[in-house]
Amino acid sequence: MRMVFGLVLLVGLALAGFAVYMAQGYISQYQMALAQERAARQQQVKLTEIYIAARPLRYGEQFTIDDAKKVKWPQEAVPEGAFGKQEDLFPAGAEQFRTVLRAIEANEPLLAVKLTEPGADSGINSRLSVGMRAFAINVDVSSGVSGFLRPGDRVDVYWTGSAGGNREKRQFTKLIEAGMQLIAVDQTADQDRTSPVIARTVTVEATPQQVASLLQAQSTGKLSLSLVGAQDDTVSAAVETDQNKLLGIEETDEKEQVVEAPKDPVCTIRTRKGSDVIVTEIPCTN
Known part of the structure; x- marks a missing residue:
């Protein structure tokens, strides 16, 4: 009888130990999964909503809200000039179309630099600062x-x-x-x-x-x-x-020198008449 009681006790202790082992394994797995989820939440990218093109758009086309769709986009990578709200894309009371200034591919973010103001055409007046x-x-x-x-x-x-x-x-x-x-x-x-x-x-x-x-x-x-x-x-x-x-010609500031032609020599004779002296020009013989 004592042997039967001892066997039952041993079996019970073995089952209890096995149960504790299984419980520890389950708890460890749960804690590991919980830690991984917390780490994933910390690394999760923050998202925001912006409008992208629903189809390819070419220069000069008129663009309406039907040509756009709203998607989630990484908040830190939102391009400058993107539209996050429909009121920004087409304000209330304004014309409900814009004109494409530069080609936009499907699923490309809609940017203000690639579209005119609401109701404007693609003329050069829309390009002037x-x-x-x-x-x-x-x-x-x-x-x-x-x-x-x-x-x-x-x-x-x-x-x-x-x-x-x-x-x-x-x-x-x-x-x-x-x-x-x-x-x-x-x-x-x-x-x-x-x-x-x-x-x-x-x-x-x-x-x-x-x-x-x-x-x-x-x-x-x-x-x-x-x-x-x-x-x-x-x-x-x-x-x-x-x-x-x-x-490679060097400029000079020297003024042109004017060379005068030499004058012909002049010969004279002096004649005294009383107190007066008369000077008369004659051809030079030398």
């Missing part, structure tokens, strides 16, 4: 960088002409405006155009004072454009050259 004016410059294949200019590029403007009086008149070339923004080439302001086009005019964004300077320069000489690199943020210094500098 406050206080700026549009000015057209006549170009050809040589002065227009062989047709590789497109809206959004920056150019330096050079003037070639003559200045000075009749005797001091000289022809020279000078940089008159640096880093001017192109807003249109011929009659298009599409920044996504990539094929070269030989333009007849380019339109730049300028202040009223720059417009006056360019108008005066265009009427008195020839304007040529030089394309500025996309990543170039340097400001061009004063640049001027003429034929003498081009050929």
Whole structure:
């Protein structure tokens, strides 16, 4: 009887130990899963909602709310100018369409820089900054960088002409405006155009004072454009050259000396009459 009791006790102790072991394993797994969940919550990216394009949009198309959809986007990676609310995209009381200024692919965030204001078209007036004016410059294949200019590029403007009086008149070339923004080439302001086009005019964004300077320069000489690199943020210094500098001829300030022709010698004779002396010129024999 005692043996049976001892066996039962041993079996009970074994079952109890096994139960405790299983419970410890379950608790350890639960604690590990809980720790992993807490770590995942700490690393979870904060999201916000923005509007993206529901379909591809091209330059000049009219865009409405039906062409947009709202999605969750990482809060720290929201592009500048993105729209988070419908009131920002289409304010109440305003026209319920915008015009596309630059190509937008499907599922790409809608940005203010790629759309006009509500109700506006894609004309160059929508591209002008406050206080700026549009000015057209006549170009050809040589002065227009062989047709590789497109809206959004920056150019330096050079003037070639003559200045000075009749005797001091000289022809020279000078940089008159640096880093001017192109807003249109011929009659298009599409920044996504990539094929070269030989333009007849380019339109730049300028202040009223720059417009006056360019108008005066265009009427008195020839304007040529030089394309500025996309990543170039340097400001061009004063640049001027003429034929003498081009050929390495040093200018001199010495005035032309006038050489007078020698005068013929004059011979005279003196004749005294009383108290008077008469001087008479005669041909020189020597």
